[in-house]
Amino acid sequence: MSSKVEAQLSVPHPRETTDLFGHREAEAALLNAYRSGRIPHAWLIGGAQGIGKATLAYRMARFVLAHPDPHSPAVLHAKNLSVDPSDPTARRIAAEAHGGLLVLQRTANDKGVMRTVITVDETRETISFFGSTAAAEGWRVCIVDTVDELNPNAANALLKTLEEPPRQSLFLLISHAPGRVLPTILSRCRRLPLRPLANADVIKAASRASGLAGNDPALVEAATAAEGSVSRALTLLGGDAVKLHTRTAAMLAALPRLDPRELHALGDALGGSDKVALATFVDSIERWVGTCMRTENPNAELPRLARLAEVWEKISRAARDTAEYNLERKPLVFSVFGMLAEATR
Known part of the structure; x- marks a missing residue:
């Protein structure tokens, strides 16, 4: 495990956090x-x-x-x-x-x-x-x-x-x-x-939590991709998490169209036991679903929103099982995108 990932895992709980950014x-x-x-x-x-x-x-x-x-x-x-x-x-x-x-x-x-x-x-x-x-x-x-x-x-x-x-x-x-x-x-x-944090505040908070310098290139890249979320920035600090997030986001944007080759590649990118990679994948899915839930017209799209909410519950359970029992990641990728494609048609 890299020092960056170790830093992320040692982030204090909010009950122990006395600093507020933004x-x-x-x-x-x-x-x-x-x-x-x-x-x-x-x-x-x-x-x-x-x-x-x-x-x-x-x-x-x-x-x-x-x-x-x-x-x-x-x-x-x-x-x-x-x-x-x-x-x-x-x-x-x-x-x-x-x-x-x-x-x-x-x-x-x-x-x-x-x-x-x-x-x-x-x-x-x-x-x-x-x-x-x-x-x-x-x-x-x-x-x-x-x-x-x-x-x-x-x-x-x-x-x-x-x-x-x-x-x-x-x-x-x-x-x-x-x-x-x-x-x-x-x-x-x-x-x-509460609004998402400004990028400067994300950098300050992530720097304080991770112990990395505020001008560390990896931290700046993660904070920029985090869209105002400190926890997301800390997750993205691990390994190639930013690239993984970008790849996942591109596949989500193409829904309901699915490319089996991309699904296989994404499953391979998640690795066999990389907890940070799995957390990044799940976080990207959750962010996308949350954006859909907030931006869709609630009156015109209630059935679709209900399907998305139901699918997210299933995805969340499957992801927890995958992490807890260290299951293969590729079946999870195919299952997640299959459910999302069906929900967005």
């Missing part, structure tokens, strides 16, 4: 709402994958739990939501040991396999969490990462808590596709859309 307007909106003393109890932080939504959510949670009084001098004079990493609140959140923060996210099942959804049993934890006696800090914060992964029963369970929020409760819901969030949940949230 999104200053969104950060200011959260800060101003908090110190007004009338902050909405639920926020839907939406935008493309890998642009810093979770980082912003944890940054807000950290600030609120570190400064429980919105009228305190520390809040009134704050220029942003930063909290010193040595602050006890920051350390406890980084260690997943803060009693005032609940995080809903996908977990592993009894066999150690990551679930595809957030379950209703996990979501019901919000009832006991918000129903318990307030922590010493006074606030209870729940981060849902992501609301897109709630199964229907879990979404309904969350909705019950959103409908009757306890005092000093704050929900930070993260979504890669906010347009597909249940209307009943949307109606109870303040929407906070």
Whole structure:
């Protein structure tokens, strides 16, 4: 494994990330709402994958739990939501040991396999969490990462808590596709859309996360191809990932037409066990599907969008199985493009 790939795999989790690149307007909106003393109890932080939504959510949670009084001098004079990493609140959140923060996210099942959804049993934890006696800090914060992964029963369970929020409760819901969030949940949230990062911010963030110099040619190339996503830039840093992404994107643009020779070549390019190559391929597919879901006319194209959403679920499961069991990559390539071709005809 190259040093670049090793750097990517050591990227800190958003709960440990204290730097925020870009999104200053969104950060200011959260800060101003908090110190007004009338902050909405639920926020839907939406935008493309890998642009810093979770980082912003944890940054807000950290600030609120570190400064429980919105009228305190520390809040009134704050220029942003930063909290010193040595602050006890920051350390406890980084260690997943803060009693005032609940995080809903996908977990592993009894066999150690990551679930595809957030379950209703996990979501019901919000009832006991918000129903318990307030922590010493006074606030209870729940981060849902992501609301897109709630199964229907879990979404309904969350909705019950959103409908009757306890005092000093704050929900930070993260979504890669906010347009597909249940209307009943949307109606109870303040929407906070985040735009893809500027290329300069992607370079800064990827440089900080990977340890590479900001003018490193590979990093600059990956950031340019990442379209505002730091996680995508870090994925593209590995090996020939940028070329692989370009090849995949060209084949997606030609759909529903398929070229068997190109499919064979792409399958060979994925290799036998290169995790970065597989991640790049899946990310390219997800980005393309996400773009289709956001740009198609929802009224005129509902059947087509429904087919694409269904196909993406199948692709996602197949990709996870391929990675987990180290299956051959070429059958996955043929299966993925076969499904996409059928869905786009």
